[in-house]
Amino acid sequence: MTRRDTLADAATDYVLEHGLIGLSLRPLAAALSTSDRMLVYHFGNRDSLVAEVISRSNNRSVRVLRALPPARSVRRAVMALWKSMSDPQLDRCQKVYTQAAALGLLGQEPYRDVVQATNSEWMRALRDYLVASGADPRHADRLSRLVDATISGLHLDLSVEPASGAVRTVRDLADAAQRISDGPS
């Protein structure tokens, strides 16, 4: 494990706690017991560092998703996915991704490529998981898109209004997903 790797890992931890948007080098460096000078030396510049953090955060969540044991139905898969994403660890990865994606919504988009790569990797893992849980492969793309969109949107809603009946919505989504996988093309 090179020094750069160590720093990147610790920086990812820091971002998972303090968020991506206001990130600046000096406080980050202080938390890592180093200096901004070192961060710039190892990563080239701030943007490259942030891009690497986004990528690493995503790798962690993809790893968790890929380690999920397949469920016995699409419906159960969606429920299990939601439950697993409620784990604080994965939850924060999702939040970091959302912040990265939100940055590119209007105006500057310095991390477009990383976010895009990150997203397609996640979608592939989600698709595989649904298929492994019994989803009709012919509908896997539709399914994973619907599931991903709803879950990430729900995630955002939940952070704004924590009292909302999220579980009910997830159940509705799970039913819809099951129906799509079963139903006619």
Added chain:
Amino acid sequence: MTRRDTLADAATDYVLEHGLIGLSLRPLAAALSTSDRMLVYHFGNRDSLVAEVISRSNNRSVRVLRALPPARSVRRAVMALWKSMSDPQLDRCQKVYTQAAALGLLGQEPYRDVVQATNSEWMRALRDYLVASGADPRHADRLSRLVDATISGLHLDLSVEPASGAVRTVRDLADAAQRISDGPS
């Protein structure tokens, strides 16, 4: 129309174009042919200005939603809603909201109250629209939560990967929503 109102309106236009996240007073003031001094004078400080912009952006989108003629079914309502939200004007309002919400995901959350108020206003309008389009009022909360989460999540997805089959996902959502409104409690 007081000077403050004029400025707030123009600032909203500016934010809808340039995004909320990197916003700083001097470039904004320059675009409005005034000075940062004036913005601080009229709004007190930067955070108040941003909060007002968020609120105004949301007001615009709620106004559009409330002006939508009721559809002949829940299914059609969801499709019409999506179509209407693809309008660049409304699209950008949604993006500004997403950026505001994403800011509060981790770390600092200076706009939590505005975002919360904004969201509940939007949800109320959405609920009313669905009910007016024939949704069972007993399921209206469930429905609007599912529809809102999916659409906003899809919106984010779409901005990252524009080629994804969003329309298909919306149709799936519309079907699911129709079923919820029709089906047993």
Added chain:
DNA sequence: CGGTATCTGTAGCACTCGCTACAAACGAGC
């Protein structure tokens, strides 16, 4: 040992940030 490439610390540059002190312009009411 000497030389070389990798790594780290100090100091600082040029810039932008939000915000403010001070004073000048302006218009309405007496």
Added chain:
DNA sequence: GCTCGTTTGTAGCGAGTGCTACAGATACCG
């Protein structure tokens, strides 16, 4: 005309930003 409250302009403060120049430390390789 004169005052008084509102609005605007100029200049600048203190802090924080990303990043760099320069020099020192360290470790590996001949």
